[in-house]
Amino acid sequence: MKNHRVLTLYYHRVNILESDFNQLCVSPTKFRQQMLYLKHNYRIVRFEDDWSMLDSNAVAITFDDGYLDNLEYALPVLEELEVPATIFVSTGTMGQDMELWWDELEALLLEGNEFPLYFELFDDQFSCRWDTSTLEYRKNCYMGIHHLMKSYISFEKRENWLMQLWKWRGLKRTVRKHYLTLSSRDCKELARSRMITVGAHTISHPSLAGLSRESQEFEIKASIDTIAQIVDQKITVFSYPFGNPEADFDQDTEKICRKYGIRKAASTENALWSASTDLYRIPRKVVRDWGPVEFEQKIRDYWNEQAGTG
Structure with missing residues (x-):
């Protein structure tokens, strides 16, 4: 061989x-x-x-x-x-009407200057509340939600969570050119x-x-x-x-x-x-x-x- x-x-x-x-x-x-x-x-x-x-x-x-x-x-x-x-x-x-989900999650939690002090996820199985008052806390939130989205939830539930995050940020869902x-x-x-x-x-x-x-x-x-x-x-x-x-x-x-x-x-x-x-x-x-x-x-x-x- x-x-x-x-x-x-x-x-x-x-x-x-x-x-x-x-x-x-x-x-x-x-x-x-x-x-x-x-x-x-x-x-x-x-x-x-x-x-x-x-x-x-x-x-x-x-x-x-x-x-x-x-x-x-x-x-x-x-x-x-x-x-x-x-x-x-x-x-x-x-x-081209949506980004790959981890990019969208990154934009919602790690980009920009104005964030609510906490994010509360509503879900029948994975409800949780994260402190989002600092960048480091938001990174922790990103990693936690990423882990759940990757391995434990359906596409439909992932979409629901992302829409909760868009509402939390008070922003309209967009797709960035890059x-x-x-x-x-x-x-x-x-x-x-x-x-x-x-x-x-x-x-x-x-x-x-x-x-x-x-x-x-x-x-x-x-x-x-x-x-x-x-x-x-x-x-x-x-x-x-x-x-x-x-x-x-x-x-x-x-x-x-x-x-x-x-x-x-x-x-x-x-x-x-x-x-x-x-x-x-x-x-x-x-x-x-x-x-x-x-x-x-x-x-x-x-x-x-x-x-x-x-």
Whole structure:
């Protein structure tokens, strides 16, 4: 058995924001520097390729969520440098009438100057009251609500909570330009590039393991079907939202992916792919807004980390 490995990197956004609480953005300049370094130093492969046929170590590039800036800022760099990448798109915000829920939550709790002294959430199961008088307290509130929204409530309940927060702030629900995700037209344009593979990433970006089998199946199948219809091709790759094995996806999730034609699925397990890796648990390592020197060191560290590379 061959002992080569693949380092799969995952990005979210290529943009510059005033506030980036979740550290999702890499600036366009740094992204180009990072791609140049990888192109000059490593073999870059497509996520969907059969890596068992490789005869050397390699790197794969992926993006999660489907932000509009993937098209605006990442694609030109990828095409210029001829670097292939896979973009996993969450379909629920394609109408561009809402933001991804963690961005909306961040805007409601962490942006602006005038806040009520406390926020009281009304819910039949998770009612709670948070002190929101300072930024630090609001960060605590953000983390608490994020945790519940991610793993314990339905899309419908999440929407109800967000509307409670908009009312609490006394603001009209809006979508910020710099937080737009891909529309169906944008997604089609991405798919036309020979550098891009489009994959599915659920509808509403939940932690799948917290859902019933029926709800998991709906989130996965509907997102695959939507993307397939838009790009007019079969979708064979998928990325689990949040991506931690067992915590965010389980054996049921993997079986559902197989059922609907997925041949390879990406996790966020912090490891490298090797010939013995489960194709439905491809590990990936995150990339942040690192300059050239720090990025080079991080990549070297990623290759040298031995834990969990099987």
